[in-house]
Amino acid sequence: MNKIKIGVITASDRASRGIYEDISGVAIQDTMKEYLKNDFEIVYRCIADEQSLLEKTMKELCDSESCCLVVTTGGTGPALRDVTPEATENVCDKMMPGFGELMRQVSLQYVPTAILSRQSAGIRGKSLIINLPGKPKSIRECLDAVFPAVPYCIDLIEGPYIETNEEVIKAFRPKTK
Numbered sequence: 218m219n220k221i222k223i224g225v226i227t228a229s230d231r232a233s234r235g236i237y238e239d240i241s242g243v244a245i246q247d248t249m250k251e252y253l254k255n256d257f258e259i260v261y262r263c264i265a266d267e268q269s270l271l272e273k274t275m276k277e278l279c280d281s282e283s284c285c286l287v288v289t290t291g292g293t294g295p296a297l298r299d300v301t302p303e304a305t306e307n308v309c310d311k312m313m314p315g316f317g318e319l320m321r322q323v324s325l326q327y328v329p330t331a332i333l334s335r336q337s338a339g340i341r342g343k344s345l346i347i348n349l350p351g352k353p354k355s356i357r358e359c360l361d362a363v364f365p366a367v368p369y370c371i372d373l374i375e376g377p378y379i380e381t382n383e384e385v386i387k388a389f390r391p392k393t394k
């Protein structure tokens with residue numbers, strides 16, 4: 218069986234130019250290592266906040282690399298160059314607004330500016346794309362909230378069966394009988 222692939226896309230003008238280190242992209246990778254029992258491979262890209270480049274990269278990770286999950290960080294706010302949600306919407310067949318709703322609700326416990334994030338999620342083919350904000354500390358805050366629903370979502374789009382380390386994060390799968 219092929220190894221599961223997880224895509225990580227950092228959308229940051231400055232991290233992509235090497236002005237600062239991409240702490241958030243690394244935090245997503247570290248979180249996946251903690252969460253997942255499956256053997257998996259990360260497909261990582263750190264790119265500028267350019268909508269066409271974001272769309273091209275999302276398509277590449279979903280279609281050519283066959284990532285069952287693609288997690289993005291950055292570019293979800295109101296700034297002129299923040300276009301990650303638009304890119305996500307353009308490449309997705311269907312949007313999954315519940316992810317953004319829950320992440321904003323949980324994030325409000327940490328920062329009042331959580332309402333500034335337009336983060337969302339959506340399905341492209343057999344891939345789930347989830348947007349996270351750019352701030353390094355937001356990665357775990359958001360993923361801990363939504364990840365319990367991710368394995369079942371991937372079941373429903375006919376992706377691989379994802380198993381989690383239950384002492385870290387517990388996947389919820391509704392009983393089918």
Ligand SMILES: Nc1ncnc2c1ncn2[C@@H]1O[C@H](COP(=O)(O)OP(=O)(O)OP(=O)(O)O)[C@@H](O)[C@H]1O
Binds near residue numbers: 227238292296
């Ligand atoms: N990938 C990242 N790694 C480390 N720190 C980050 C990253 N993304 C954002 N940050 C930090 O969070 C702050 C706010 O994030 P925000 O996404 O608004 O940055 P930004 O100024 O739009 O980034 P950029 O100019 O690189 O696109 C940044 O100033 C930076 O300190």
Ligand SMILES: Nc1nc2c(c(=O)[nH]1)N[C@H]1C(S)=C(S)[C@@H](COP(=O)(O)O)O[C@H]1N2
Binds near residue numbers: 351352359
């Ligand atoms: N959990 C969490 N969510 C958060 C934040 C945070 O620090 N933690 N920062 C907020 C801020 S200040 C902004 S501007 C928006 C958008 O961030 P982005 O443009 O880096 O994606 O995310 C918000 N969501």
